[in-house]
Amino acid sequence: MAAAAAAAAAISELDSCRRESRGAIEQIVRMEKRIFPKHESMAKFFDEELRKKNAGLLYAKVTNGEGEEEEEEEEIVGYVMYSFVTSLCASITKLAVKENYRRKGYGEALLKAAVEKCRKRRVHRICLHVDPTRSPAVSLYTKIGFRIDCSVKSYYSSERDAYRMYMDFDDNC
Numbered sequence: 001m002a003a004a005a006a007a008a009a010a011i012s013e014l015d016s017c018r019r020e021s022r023g024a025i026e027q028i029v030r031m032e033k034r035i036f037p038k039h040e041s042m043a044k045f046f047d048e049e050l051r052k053k054n055a056g057l058l059y060a061k062v063t064n065g066e067g068e069e070e071e072e073e074e075e076i077v078g079y080v081m082y083s084f085v086t087s088l089c090a091s092i093t094k095l096a097v098k099e100n101y102r103r104k105g106y107g108e109a110l111l112k113a114a115v116e117k118c119r120k121r122r123v124h125r126i127c128l129h130v131d132p133t134r135s136p137a138v139s140l141y142t143k144i145g146f147r148i149d150c151s152v153k154s155y156y157s158s159e160r161d162a163y164r165m166y167m168d169f170d171d172n173c
Helices: 002-008 021-035 043-051 106-120 135-144
Strands: 010-013 055-064 073-084 089-097 125-130 147-157 160-168
Touching (some): 010 106, 021 043, 021 055, 021 073, 073 106, 125 135, 125 147
Antiparallel strands (some): 055 073
8 A cells, every 4th residue: 555655646756947847846944844853954055055066856736626626736744865975975865755654655755766776877885874763764664675884872962873774786786
């Protein structure tokens, strides 16, 4: 059931230069503010992040509304940001899914799409950081193939550590 829901979502790459992307950016910034604590939110400098040439953002959207009388509306349900740190290394910088759409496959679909973008770019390693107390996120990353490298003390705050996780690609990708 969860895979079917995620399969119904369209995953798109955000092109911040296109005027049509403004609505998507506004939805993503609202989501960012709701999901992440203020000190972890990128909402204030989101546009700046998107303008970086080595960064990318994929988002999942679903169409709400059915029938002739009801107008269909696209809702962004999640997004993943990534950057190419070097020509050989990429980083997943954010993965977020709206609370009422979690555990339905959207996060997995977004993460797999970002990994595929990195694979096509021929990076050798993808890294990310995750709060160890967010066990659903840790489980998702592990399921996709990420491994825990180490614990980074005080990564998020003086009381919050992070796992540094990575995924390596073999030379045949």
